[in-house]
Amino acid sequence: MKTRYGIALDIGTSGIRAQALDIENGKVISTAITLRHPLPGANVVDHLHFAIKVGRDTAHNILIDSVNKVIKSLNIDLKNVERVAVCGNPIQLSLFHNIEIRDLAYWGPHALERLHVTPPSRNAIIVNAREIWLKINQEAEIYIPPAIKHEIGADALAMLFKSEVLEKKGIYLVSDFGTNAEIALVIDGEVYSCSAAAGPAVEGQMIEKGRLASPGTICDLEIGDYGWKTRILDEDLIAQEGDTVDPSGGKIISSAESSVNPIGITGTGVIAAYSLGLDTGIISLPKIKSPDNKINLHKEIYLTEKDIENIGKALGAFRAAHLTLAEESGVFLDEIDATYMAGASGFYVDPHKSLNVGQIPPSSREIYQMGNTSLSMAKDIILDPGLLEKLQEIADGMRSKHITLATSPTFEKIYSLELAMCEQGMPFWMYNDWLTKYGFQKIPPKVSNPVIHKIFERDIPELGEYGLKITKIGSVLEAEFEGCTNCMTCALNCPENALTIENGLATVRTDRCSGMGCLRCELGCPQKAFKYEKLLTLKEKYETSKKLKYAI
């Protein structure tokens, strides 16, 4: 008898993850991921912006093209795929489903009225492979889980569902850490949620030497005998011991056995450096106290004072968000019974450092590192499609209040304290004094021995017999520019090495390109010949991919 397959999919801002499952016995067969998102941009707003500019259909096609590549590298007979379940934030799921996205791109009534946008339903839905153009058995059912509310997506539902805090008595803090962090404070089943635009800094972006998690990046640091011991991701994205470095001067104190030169620092590494920097005093906000005003982590890898400011602002958004949620719901942060961290960076980060720098409250006594809950919920749906309806019921019945931090006066007051700390060097005790002055609770004391529950070795617990495959995205945009003198300024300006240009013909790798938030290619062109818009006009491949039916 042939094997019946299911595919669980997680579409995240920093990449696509997929797993093939045997429907009969629930066994994981294989896993494939991409290290970037196929659409240009460093965050989900950039993805949105790109999608609006290029047109929703084309953005959808680029995304699906990548999903198809990932699925193909799962190494299963795609004719026998019967179920696909997908999870992600509302923007990614809307791009996947190819429904309205503009309601997620603008806040407030004005832009949406002007554009005549009606927000679509984002309830649970089953479509078939043909509608999405997935290159699998065309009759396969595709399960798309519901958003809880306009602002809270299926990714937040996944972290709440998998942490099982909705049915429990007690106070729980659940966060999914990504470029955008979904944070929920759950009090006896009642959910207070917010979304913190912590920014790409905590994913290693917007940091001069920062990188998304990939082989060769520094992912953690420990204080060693005479310096900081680096930990570096290997080809399988497992942390390996690296050299020990003097952060002040950058000298390598001792080399690791299999010494490699790191290519950058990833989000968890950034948090580690910030935590160690504060502990050792090399960071004295807003300054770095070293001869070159940098924290040196290897020969060419360092953090600047500007980086430190960006990290401070990003982590400050977490701390201010926790306080805002606690104040709005009327609990104290040290009353929280357990803290749940979802997402890859929430899994790989050292929780001691997280609570040292404010990524989670310093009073977190019980910490659960859950891994990728979106993928995990998608797997649950594959094995029990009836769950989809149950998730809709949970979403409908959820007693929840969403707090938009951007418009919360409480958040504004607290975030200004964060700005005073990381931009002006206001001491921390003053921060607490100000909280008292405002009538808010203080930041609770730090627990010394938090209990950390980390059940798996990886954020995706089981990779399957075929292991992990990293899929190359490889989609490109092309355009020819009149008046180009081949001066190469655009290619040299490109911070992501996404662009090549030859005789006026520019080729841009969509997965690397930072997109609408960057545009350094266009803005730096001395001839004013480079027009990013032109890259968007047409890429035959994506326009026609709808017509190129995948016949099995």
Place this chain on the structure above:
Amino acid sequence: MSYNEELEPKIDQDFVAVRYNVELEGPAITPENDPDVQAILPKDEPYRSIARAVLRGDTEESTIKVKEGLNSGIPPMDIINNGLMKGMDAVNELYTKGFYFLPDLMLSGDSMMEGLKESEEALGHKSETKGTVVSFVAEGDPHDIGKNLVVMFLRANGYNAIDLGRDVPNEDVVNAVREYKPLFMTGTALMTTTMTAFPKVVEELEKNGLEVPAIGCGGGAVRKDFIESFPMSVYGVKAYHTPKLADSILKDKKTWKEIRKKYSKIVGEFVPEYD
């Protein structure tokens, strides 16, 4: 050991020791004992009490003192110029020196504004200011912390800041320029989807034959090269630079082109973005 005690050693003590409200050794130094503040604070009552209330960010006290002054027949303009503004000058002094922080400034700004409201009510009209500045957050963008800081810094420095709020349609911005003929304008955005409003605002202004000496644009996602890709605009790096940019237009008749060239000089500090 508490969290505070743990963090204390991480703070640069040399720096902290000279700060105010710090009881390290001996009695704490109060803000009004600073010699520069002493020089700014008025000697006569009720101005001194009003200025001190503003300096402390004590809104209740500043309102009471302003009301008392007005009731005793002191002209509202004198209350504003000799009391409230002097208090704000002292706040600015401490902020520039690094002894006061953002929250101090916000609190003092509030007490100044409350006193100003009382005085203007007695006056029967808006008081005279250095000039009018219009501030807005781009359409579709809710993030207004940056704009609120800009407005606060402008008011603290004697400007009439018209706050158009968040999610402001381009035509409302154009109408505000027509109505107020501002000396300077500021636009902020945190999202890349919304910062595209800035060149459109400039285009609309040009179409309507309107001109502002300069439009300072800034915010999370906004970069200098983007802002300089269209006319009339200046990339603003820090919120506290805003009054200095306005001063340069008011006093030295600087245009947006000149501000782009002399930014560091105008704000009086080295600004890496303009290096």
